[in-house]
Ligand code: SF4
């Protein structure tokens with residue numbers, strides 16, 4: 326691995342934030358292989374936001390400007406879409422550096438909306454980022470189903486199983502539908518019904534979304550993924566379908 | 570696609586879309602597949618309180634791409650995309666419709682109910698309704 330050529334301030338080489346991130350990434354995310362070509366920045370939709378772009382961000386990290394890269398709001402503007410990695414001749418993983426810079430923010434200073442969504446998921450048994458409780462979810466599903474069965478004779482026998490043991494597919498559901506537009510759940514039910522799929526919702530870990538990842542809160546993220554995976558196992562389902 | 574499953578899955582999505590809307594009604598945006606641009610709804614951007622203006626600026630790239638196709642409907646694969654692209658359509662005044670793929674699948678199979686048409690435009694909101702009612 327090449328040594329970074331220059332550190333602002335000179336003197337003995339000090340461990341930078343980027344050095345630490347490289348230790349935890351496979352191949353160090355190739356973070357020290359940058360050719361400064363700019364291919365990343367020219368195709369990144371976040372270029373120019375907050376006076377930053379991916380190449381500049383990486384160069385600042387390489388120069389040891391730790392304070393700047395761990396404070397810039399730009400890390401919340403990079404969607405971690407990985408277009409820069411796709412374009413980069415050296416396969417440099419800038420979004421993972423961004424991820425780690427997000428994690429360097431004190432949790433209470435990270436954007437409220439993302440933090441609130443993560444916390445709501447941690448506090449509901451369905452892991453719903455909108456804080457929907459499982460009884461309400463079940464009630465809405467059954468209510469909407471009943472209406473469809475009554476109004477649309479073609480679907481009078483349609484089932485929407487909840488907690489069906491041994492179903493082939495455990496289907497997650499984004500909270501947005503049951504909470505704000507329940508009728509939008511119906512087309513998917515109809516497709517599954519028509520295809521003859523053996524599927525189920527669950528009352529535990531049913532929500533599809535996981536904002537703890539976007540919050541860079543590894544511990545919470547893992548907790549939610551494990552809770553959801555366990556819900557699938559506990560019902561003895563073969564596949565976990567996540568629509569996100 | 571770019572993040573996990575690769576272009577093969579992007580091709581499967583195009584197969585489904587073309588089967589549903591008809592080959593002649595499908596317009597790919599440029600660039601596409603793994604070279605495509607993120608809409609700006611992902612990564613928590615939609616929920617990033619205090620970054621709304623930046624999110625829309627980010628999304629302008631996607632909005633311009635969609636406008637360049639001249640298409641009146643844009644299909645989005647997930648909720649974040651749907652919310653973001655819907656917002657871009659209104660914010661930048663393009664006023665194209667933004668729909669979930671499941672809506673079009675159910676519509677093409679003649680089984681999309683009256684209350685399930687929130688995101689269809691006037692041209693399609695009555696389409697095939699007769700066949701699913703008593
Ligand atoms: S595309 Fe890769 S090599 Fe080129 S400037 Fe960006 S990170 Fe460096």
Ligand code: SF4
Nearest residue numbers: 369403405406407409
């Ligand atoms: S991952 Fe971030 S830096 Fe890379 S192209 Fe996407 S938004 Fe830009």
